[in-house]
Amino acid sequence: MNTIMSDRVRKLVSATLIQPWTWPIITAPKVQLSTLSSEPVIASKKPFKVELVGGKRYSWCTCGHSKKQPFCDGTHKTKAQGLMPLRFIPEKDSKAWLCGCKYTANPPYCDGTHKQEFIQSALLPENTDS
Template sequence: MTEPICVQKAPYAVELEAGDHYWCACGRSKNQPFCDGSHTGTSIEPVKFTLTQKEIKYLCGCKTTKHAPFCDGSHSKL
């Protein structure tokens, strides 16, 4: 399995519209924290999540969260 790349040791605070979103789990996307297809050729897939309303979410930047795609503080142990 390919290991994810830690992009930053902090979450991304993003205001998102209702609908489907795809979080980059591999760390290779140039459009962090969202997938741009850069995972192609790895064994890592993006994580789809759906919001029912516009809201602020804290998405993992270190790619080690146990609650993907949301930050769980795992970056503090890196």
């Protein structure tokens, strides 16, 4: 099989194969490994009572850092990079208790986990209403 190469391409190929690389070697920047925890912080020691609109998409904060509790404000992108919000769409309009401690077994809904000692004895982050 004959391949037609332009003179320019032939010179580039032969220069690359024969001559050692002469351009400055570019190294990748050093990567800083994150020391941020992928565990949520306890935003509140009690659930948040909210009115949900059926068919509307919500993003429940899973990291506990959001200033718009119980919903996500994007803070996880800098403070808890291993966590993402839980997105959900209720089927109908309803009142609900959304978890504030972030340790529920039925996210985003409260299951009473906040009553356990490890939640009640925990320190809350500053600027968080409890």
